[in-house]
Amino acid sequence: MRESLPDRRARMTKVLSIDKSAEEGLKELLKFLLENGKVKGVIALRKMGEDGTISYSLITSPEDVGSTMPLFPLMPVNLAKQLSRLTLLESATEPIAVVMRPCELRAFIELVKRTQGSLENILFISSTCGGVYPLKMAVEGNIEESLPEYWKGLGKGELIPNTRLACQACQYFVPYTADITVSLLSNKEIDKETTLLLNTEKAEAIVEGISGKFSERDLDTAKIEQIRSKRKTEKEKLSDEPELKNLGIDDITKTFSRCIGCRNCSKVCPACYCHVCFFETETSQYEPVYYERELQKTGCVNMLSDTIYYHLVRLFHVSTSCTACGQCADACPADIPLWAISLKMGESVQKTFDYLPGKDIEEGLPITTFLPEEFAGVV
Amino acid sequence: MTTNRKGALLPAGGNLQQGILDFIKQALKQSAFDAVLMPSRVPAGDSFAYFLIQSEAVLGGATPLSPIMPVQGARVISSITRHGKGKNRIAVITRPCEARATIELSKLGQIDLENITVITMDCPGVMPMSDYFKDTGKGDRVFEDASQNWNSQPMRPLCQICDNFSSVGGEDLHIGIIGMESDGILLIPCSLKGENTLSKIGLSLGDNIADWEASVSKLTDERKKKRNQSNEGLRSDIRGIDRLLQAFSKCINCHNCMRVCPICYCRQCNFDSDKMKFSFDDYITRGEARNGLRIPTDMLLFHIGRMLHMSLSCVSCGMCEDACPMAIPVSQIFTLVGDKNQEAFDYILGRSVDEPLPLTTFEEEEFLEVEQSYAGVSPGQEGQDD
Numbered sequence: 001m002r003e004s005l006p007d008r009r010a011r012m013t014k015v016l017s018i019d020k021s022a023e024e025g026l027k028e029l030l031k032f033l034l035e036n037g038k039v040k041g042v043i044a045l046r047k048m049g050e051d052g053t054i055s056y057s058l059i060t061s062p063e064d065v066g067s068t069m070p071l072f073p074l075m076p077v078n079l080a081k082q083l084s085r086l087t088l089l090e091s092a093t094e095p096i097a098v099v100m101r102p103c104e105l106r107a108f109i110e111l112v113k114r115t116q117g118s119l120e121n122i123l124f125i126s127s128t129c130g131g132v133y134p135l136k137m138a139v140e141g142n143i144e145e146s147l148p149e150y151w152k153g154l155g156k157g158e159l160i161p162n163t164r165l166a167c168q169a170c171q172y173f174v175p176y177t178a179d180i181t182v183s184l185l186s187n188k189e190i191d192k193e194t195t196l197l198l199n200t201e202k203a204e205a206i207v208e209g210i211s212g213k214f215s216e217r218d219l220d221t222a223k224i225e226q227i228r229s230k231r232k233t234e235k236e237k238l239s240d241e242p243e244l245k246n247l248g249i250d251d252i253t254k255t256f257s258r259c260i261g262c263r264n265c266s267k268v269c270p271a272c273y274c275h276v277c278f279f280e281t282e283t284s285q286y287e288p289v290y291y292e293r294e295l296q297k298t299g300c301v302n303m304l305s306d307t308i309y310y311h312l313v314r315l316f317h318v319s320t321s322c323t324a325c326g327q328c329a330d331a332c333p334a335d336i337p338l339w340a341i342s343l344k345m346g347e348s349v350q351k352t353f354d355y356l357p358g359k360d361i362e363e364g365l366p367i368t369t370f371l372p373e374e375f376a377g378v379v
Numbered sequence: 380m381t382t383n384r385k386g387a388l389l390p391a392g393g394n395l396q397q398g399i400l401d402f403i404k405q406a407l408k409q410s411a412f413d414a415v416l417m418p419s420r421v422p423a424g425d426s427f428a429y430f431l432i433q434s435e436a437v438l439g440g441a442t443p444l445s446p447i448m449p450v451q452g453a454r455v456i457s458s459i460t461r462h463g464k465g466k467n468r469i470a471v472i473t474r475p476c477e478a479r480a481t482i483e484l485s486k487l488g489q490i491d492l493e494n495i496t497v498i499t500m501d502c503p504g505v506m507p508m509s510d511y512f513k514d515t516g517k518g519d520r521v522f523e524d525a526s527q528n529w530n531s532q533p534m535r536p537l538c539q540i541c542d543n544f545s546s547v548g549g550e551d552l553h554i555g556i557i558g559m560e561s562d563g564i565l566l567i568p569c570s571l572k573g574e575n576t577l578s579k580i581g582l583s584l585g586d587n588i589a590d591w592e593a594s595v596s597k598l599t600d601e602r603k604k605k606r607n608q609s610n611e612g613l614r615s616d617i618r619g620i621d622r623l624l625q626a627f628s629k630c631i632n633c634h635n636c637m638r639v640c641p642i643c644y645c646r647q648c649n650f651d652s653d654k655m656k657f658s659f660d661d662y663i664t665r666g667e668a669r670n671g672l673r674i675p676t677d678m679l680l681f682h683i684g685r686m687l688h689m690s691l692s693c694v695s696c697g698m699c700e701d702a703c704p705m706a707i708p709v710s711q712i713f714t715l716v717g718d719k720n721q722e723a724f725d726y727i728l729g730r731s732v733d734e735p736l737p738l739t740t741f742e743e744e745e746f747l748e749v750e751q752s753y754a755g756v757s758p759g760q761e762g763q764d765d
Binding site: 040041043046048051053055056057058059060061064076077079082085086087088089090091092093094135138139253254257258260261262263264267268275276280285286287288289291292294295298299300301302303304330331332333334335 | 414416421422423424425426428429430431432433434436437449450455458459460461462463464465466467508509512625628629631632633634635638639646647653656657658659660662663666667670671672673674675701702703704705706
């Protein structure tokens with residue numbers, strides 16, 4: 001991985017502490033921003049009126065902050081994809097604040113690099129992330145009862161049971177480009193105090209006037225490294241499963257054998273932004289003569305045979321930008337462990353290019369960046 | 380069900396699935412068709428897919444009664460014939476709901492039936508994919524046991540209330556298996572193509588279908604009752620916009636229901652098109668007007684729009700619900716609406732290939748009660764809740 005960028009400022013990060021639990025303190029900040037006209041709107045998870053479902057919502061009134069649950073451990077949709085939709089035709093014309101997880105933020109940065117959205121006028125709030133629960137748990141309705149365990153695990157910086165496997169294996173749980181980072185992991189005070197790291201000058205300016213304590217400190221790198229090494233061990237354990245270990249063509253064939261060809265993995269993927277997927281174009285539709293020829297060759301044609309081709313091409317297309325959010329696996333009706341396949345593929349491609357997707361908006365996409373000295377061994 | 384139909388009995392040695400395969404083998408050998416399209420286990424063994432088959436060896440391993448429906452058969456037939464009929468004459472072995480969707484798609488110009496022989500069979504239902512994939516070995520046993528006893532309990536919720544599990548009318552040939560355990564399979568031609576298939580393999584028709592018809596009609600009545608009950612129960616749950624919104628509340632707007640639906644054939648769905656992309660200011664305005672804007676936006680609009688587009692052709696196969704990552708009872712809701720709409724137009728899906736689509740047929744005398752109440756001519760109709 002490329003060395004991290006030189007610190008934007010030589011001094012330590014300015015920190016705002018609010019005398020409330022992390023979620024309440026963050027809500028206080030959101031309310032402050034709306035009440036004082038510092039932002040026009042806020043996008044965050046919210047408990048919906050109809051039945052308490054947790055969904056992302058765009059709110060514009062400070063009164064609605066009460067029903068938000070900005071740190072609720074669920075990712076109903078990858079917000080990067082939605083934020084791209086909101087800023088695709090035009091940039092935000094007025095400032096908004098968005099609360100998103102580190103992998104969503106990285107995915108959005110990738111989309112902006114691909115001109116699918118705009119950073120303008122957006123205040124990014126993220127957190128040191130303990131992961132989210134699978135969508136399946138939202139269906140079964142048993143997330144609420146796991147919340148005490150979740151928050152306890154966050155404070156201790158432990159792996160939280162039953163969270164997405166992609167989350168348990170995630171190394172990039174500290175946001176790179178957030179204006180404000182809520183310190184959650186290994187923060188024993190999260191039920192009493194909100195610690196907001198003001199990473200940018202924009203963040204420092206926008207909180208001016210809020211009541212709270214200001215200090216200067218950075219995230220405890222030793223603790224962060226501890227968590228990272230736990231996750232790394234977990235990742236190795238998870239990707240050692242027999243069907244995921246080698247991922248040669250035989251394994252791939254077996255892993256994708258249950259695929260029903262619905263391509264829902266691409267529809268929920270923030271990196272799959274094509275308006276019309278190649279596999280839905282006329283190029284991928286065959287004339288009857290194609291089937292006649294195939295039939296002559298082997299005496300039988302598997303009508304779902306394009307699925308592996310589709311998955312390989314999709315992996316090829318998204319591998320430099322995949323942030324391993326795990327949305328694909330959660331949305332798969334056949335329960336294929338797509339998260340692990342994307343993670344493995346992404347990791348190895350990204351390592352080859354010395355590129356971490358979404359880390360830095362200034363860093364060019366590997367495929368569009370020509371380096372004369374690259375891949376000397378191959379050429 | 381008409382009573383003047385005739386059938387040919389083919390002994391199956393106690394194994395109905397094998398009986399179906401033997402019949403197909405014979406028909407292929409006698410060139411009744413050039414290839415057959417039917418489900419078979421995938422090479423890895425843990426799922427099923429449609430295979431276009433010519434080789435007799437491959438045919439031996441096919442599974443006309445597969446425990447799950449990973450893809451709706453009509454979609455597969457459409458992918459083969461959408462660009463025209465091709466040279467091969469193909470027999471497709473489908474479930475009744477797949478055949479009905481096939482007939483709908485042919486009316487919608489998405490399937491060319493000229494070289495296709497549609498063969499249906501009495502259907503015990505299919506299991507939800509999520510149940511089957513949890514433990515495929517157990518799934519195979521559960522399905523085998525349930526299908527032999529016509530126990531629909533482990534099947535898709537819609538299979539449990541399906542009253543169209545037998546001959547649909549518009550197919551070419553139907554295979555009767557319900558109540559036929561010891562006798563064999565009953566081959567009932569429904570068109571000239573079907574009759575020709577049977578005569579090619581030298582089968583003659585007899586008046587032997589009364590017992591089978593009785594079994595079908597008994598189960599049909601039971602299922603009709605169950606379907607009405609289920610529809611009525613659901614109706615009160617989803618009545619009005621608030622309750623409908625609640626029913627779809629967990630929706631993540633992935634549109635997978637639309638992509639696996641055999642009837643949703645549009646290349647580019649309106650709800651995925653540029654028409655549904657708005658300016659930033661538009662989102663803010665909507666957020667301000669409604670105390671917050673749910674993201675993804677336009678979720679309920681999509682479902683209502685899709686309902687409007689396809690409910691007259693909805694075959695209640697349950698594919699949408701099976702492919703929904705949030706386990707929303709989409710197909711039950713669509714069936715409730717579809718049943719009502721189809722009834723209003725007196726339209727029975729799959730009954731005949733020649734029957735035109737209701738929305739393309741103008742009848743002067745249609746829906747007078749609706750028009751009159753709008754015109755104020757019929758005060759008696761006003762204020763009615765339904």
